Amino acid sequence: MSEKRITVDYLARCEGETGLDIVVGADGKVKDAKVVVFEPPRFFEGFLVGRRYDEVNEIVSRICGICPTPHQLSAVQAIERAMGVEISEQTVDLRKLLALSQWIQSHALHVYMLAAPDYAGFGSVIPMAGVPELLPVVGRALKLKRLGNDLTVAVGGREVHPLTVTVGGFTKIPEKAVLEGIKERLIAAKEDAYETVKLAKVLFDGGLKRGAPNFVRECEHVAINDPNQYAINDGRLVSTMGLNVPNWEYPKVIIEKHVPHSNAKHAIIEGRDSFLVGPLARFNLNFDQLSADAKAAAKEIGFAPGNFNPYANIMARGVELVHSIDESIEIINKLQYKHEVPSYEVKAGESYAVTEAARGICCHGYRVDKYGIVEKGDIVAPTARNVYNMEKDFYELVPMLLNEPDDEITLKCEMLIRSYDPCYSCATHAIKVNLHRLSE
Amino acid sequence: MAKPRIAVFKFSSCAGCQLEIVNLENALLDVLGAIDVAYFVMASRDMEEGPYDIGFVEGAVTSPHEIERIKEVRKNCKILVAMGTCACTGGLPSIKNWTSQREMEARVYTELWAINSTTAYGIDHYVPVDVYLRGCPIDLNELVDLVKAALLGVAPPFRPHAICVECKLKENACVMLQGKPCMGPVTAGGCGALCPSHNKGCEGCRGPNNDTNAASLAKTFAEMGLSKADVVRKFRKYAGNTPQFNEGAEAL
Numbered sequence: 013m014s015e016k017r018i019t020v021d022y023l024a025r026c027e028g029e030t031g032l033d034i035v036v037g038a039d040g041k042v043k044d045a046k047v048v049v050f051e052p053p054r055f056f057e058g059f060l061v062g063r064r065y066d067e068v069n070e071i072v073s074r075i076c077g078i079c080p081t082p083h084q085l086s087a088v089q090a091i092e093r094a095m096g097v098e099i100s101e102q103t104v105d106l107r108k109l110l111a112l113s114q115w116i117q118s119h120a121l122h123v124y125m126l127a128a129p130d131y132a133g134f135g136s137v138i139p140m141a142g143v144p145e146l147l148p149v150v151g152r153a154l155k156l157k158r159l160g161n162d163l164t165v166a167v168g169g170r171e172v173h174p175l176t177v178t179v180g181g182f183t184k185i186p187e188k189a190v191l192e193g194i195k196e197r198l199i200a201a202k203e204d205a206y207e208t209v210k211l212a213k214v215l216f217d218g219g220l221k222r223g224a225p226n227f228v229r230e231c232e233h234v235a236i237n238d239p240n241q242y243a244i245n246d247g248r249l250v251s252t253m254g255l256n257v258p259n260w261e262y263p264k265v266i267i268e269k270h271v272p273h274s275n276a277k278h279a280i281i282e283g284r285d286s287f288l289v290g291p292l293a294r295f296n297l298n299f300d301q302l303s304a305d306a307k308a309a310a311k312e313i314g315f316a317p318g319n320f321n322p323y324a325n326i327m328a329r330g331v332e333l334v335h336s337i338d339e340s341i342e343i344i345n346k347l348q349y350k351h352e353v354p355s356y357e358v359k360a361g362e363s364y365a366v367t368e369a370a371r372g373i374c375c376h377g378y379r380v381d382k383y384g385i386v387e388k389g390d391i392v393a394p395t396a397r398n399v400y401n402m403e404k405d406f407y408e409l410v411p412m413l414l415n416e417p418d419d420e421i422t423l424k425c426e427m428l429i430r431s432y433d434p435c436y437s438c439a440t441h442a443i444k445v446n447l448h449r450l451s452e
Numbered sequence: 453m454a455k456p457r458i459a460v461f462k463f464s465s466c467a468g469c470q471l472e473i474v475n476l477e478n479a480l481l482d483v484l485g486a487i488d489v490a491y492f493v494m495a496s497r498d499m500e501e502g503p504y505d506i507g508f509v510e511g512a513v514t515s516p517h518e519i520e521r522i523k524e525v526r527k528n529c530k531i532l533v534a535m536g537t538c539a540c541t542g543g544l545p546s547i548k549n550w551t552s553q554r555e556m557e558a559r560v561y562t563e564l565w566a567i568n569s570t571t572a573y574g575i576d577h578y579v580p581v582d583v584y585l586r587g588c589p590i591d592l593n594e595l596v597d598l599v600k601a602a603l604l605g606v607a608p609p610f611r612p613h614a615i616c617v618e619c620k621l622k623e624n625a626c627v628m629l630q631g632k633p634c635m636g637p638v639t640a641g642g643c644g645a646l647c648p649s650h651n652k653g654c655e656g657c658r659g660p661n662n663d664t665n666a667a668s669l670a671k672t673f674a675e676m677g678l679s680k681a682d683v684v685r686k687f688r689k690y691a692g693n694t695p696q697f698n699e700g701a702e703a704l
Contacts, residue, residue: 022493022499023493024493024494024495024496024497024499025493025494025495025496025497026494027467027494028462028467029462051464052463052464052514052515052517052518052569053514053557053560053561053567053569054464054514054544054545054548054572055545055548055556055557055559055560055569056560057559057560058548058551058555058556058557058559058560059544059545059547059548059551059556061559062551063547063685064682064685067655067685067689070655071544071547071689074466074468074543074544074588075466076466076467076468077465077466077467077468077469077470077471077472077589078466078467078468078471080466080468121474125474125495129496129497135496135497135498136489136492136495136496136497136498137495138484138489138495138496141481141484150481151481154477154478154480154481155477157474157475157477158477158478161475161477169646169647169649169650170589170646171472171475171592172468172469172471172472172475172589173468173588173589175646175647175650175652176650176652178652183650183651183652184650184651269562271563426497435467
């Protein structure tokens with residue numbers, strides 16, 4: 013056979029500007045696989061230097077319109093840890109509710125609008141809405157997304173770039189009547205979440221147009237873990253290969269390097285290799301902490317921890333949707349709606365924090381001077397963690413697909429990237445697909 | 453009338469304004485029924501070529517490649533909409549404009565030869581813009597108003613009054629009287645005074661209003677106890693590139 017080159021110039025249905033360039037030799041082996049991030053750099057870590065501690069979470073929110081909340085929450089917690097600011101239990105609960113609301117919105121968006129069209133044989137969700145049998149499915153997606161967004165608005169004030177999070181707490185706490193109304197909708201949405209889990213399984217198995225390749229690669233999976241709850245805003249940094257450190261020690265265990273073909277940096281675990289973060293890593297590492305109904309939903313579709321097929325992320329998203337609804341209800345039930353005013357002293361310090369964005373660990377660290385002015389910032393978004401792992405996946409995935417037509421190979425490569433739910437504005441701060449088979 | 457062909461382009465941005473289009477949810481199917489989405493990479497693998505009736509541009513222009521691209525986009529669009537603060541004024545990425553580019557690059561990257569970045573500007577620094585959809589992010593109601601206006605062939609009903617007007621309409625207690633510095637007096641409304649309604653000062657994310665007295669506000673900030681550096685940070689955030697906010701930054 014001849015050599016082959018798979019290229020995608022501008023990858024659709026993910027956030028940001030990327031392409032893919034894969035060269036397959038005449039021997040059927042991948043010679044080179046590059047996820048090319050051409051998203052221009054915006055220098056957040058650069059221009060944060062000299063800004064005030066109390067505007068950091070507002071600024072870093074703008075790294076990503078799809079996952080503003082984890083950026084805000086990682087940042088605000090890193091600043092609080094740096095200055096020794098204590099926060100109340102209510103603040104912890106409200107921040108988790110805010111994070112869960114964004115998972116609901118983001119997982120619904122991903123499963124139905126970003127991933128489903130590939131599995132169902134469409135270019136986007138728009139023509140799907142034109143098919144009578146699929147219209148109710150699209151309707152369900154919009155309903156779930158609106159619910160997640162309404163919860164974000166109730167707690168954070170706005171869907172994109174919530175504005176109530178501040179050092180020490182919240183500028184305004186949500187109104188009880190509003191959250192009680194949303195709780196009723198969350199209870200009713202459980203059925204939609206179960207349907208999402210089932211749909212994810214049907215899509216993955218190829219029940220509509222095409223399924224996920226039977227691709228298993230046992231790379232390291234990394235997430236934060238808390239034995240007492242499904243970790244989102246705090247927990248120890250753990251992995252399927254025995255990593256177990258406090259989350260603020262991430263700079264010691266995760267090594268980052270700048271590679272010329274990409275405006276995003278590549279990440280490895282010290283002494284090891286690339287790794288995967290996101291829903292599948294969390295599902296594998298934190299299964300025990302999922303809500304009972306989320307575990308039951310996973311069991312019903314035969315989805316169990318120890319799964320190393322990155323395409324299975326779609327099922328993990330469905331399961332986490334069930335969990336997110338359950339835990340949101342739990343939090344709303346225990347909220348006391350206490351009036352609290354953040355209070356603290358501005359101090360010099362340095363620290364780091366990790367939260368789980370819908371697409372994986374989001375790491376922030378800051379050093380501030382005694383006036384609270386930022387001297388140094390370190391921000392690593394989840395996609396920056398995953399990009400190198402995607403490239404490694406292609407070395408094993410593409411040889412499995414070579415009997416298929418080029419269009420199909422290219423699409424399945426794109427689907428792999430989309431399964432990570434990448435966010436390239438975040439990572440540059442990384443995709444483009446090109447399949448090349450070189451001639452003999 | 454044929455359905456208008458719509459294109460959505462991303463420049464240097466967070467994609468939050470594009471996401472707001474999808475966040476229309478309740479109105480989304482109606483909107484999609486009235487327009488023809490020809491190019492919207494974040495939502496669709498089907499990418500049709502121009503020309504387009506309306507082009508929505510998200511993001512600031514921050515690289516030589518983007519300077520060329522915005523000129524192409526302009527040629528391909530009958531109506532060009534600057535969607536969100538980055539496209540309107542350069543937005544948050546413009547904070548870097550007051551530090552040398554080399555230093556900025558060295559703070560973030562090691563392989564500096566691979567970085568090719570320019571001063572961050574709104575798109576009207578390079579091409580004429582027909583409609584400004586302000587805010588970081590854009591406001592959903594204004595987006596719907598714009599789509600309706602475009603379908604009717606009329607100008608969208610945007611009013612560049614100050615945020616203060618919206619606080620009065622909502623009967624908000626003024627946050628400045630509680631000692632919280634607020635950019636509301638110099639910032640264009642349309643968001644419904646969102647930040648002051650959540651007990652915090654406006655950060656000026658929508659850029660200057662139509663009758664800005666930024667120097668006066670800068671003095672008021674100083675009287676409230678803000679340092680000169682704090683005042684400069686207030687004005688050089690979302691719209692430091694505009695002459696109005698620059699006046700505030702240089703007032704003290």
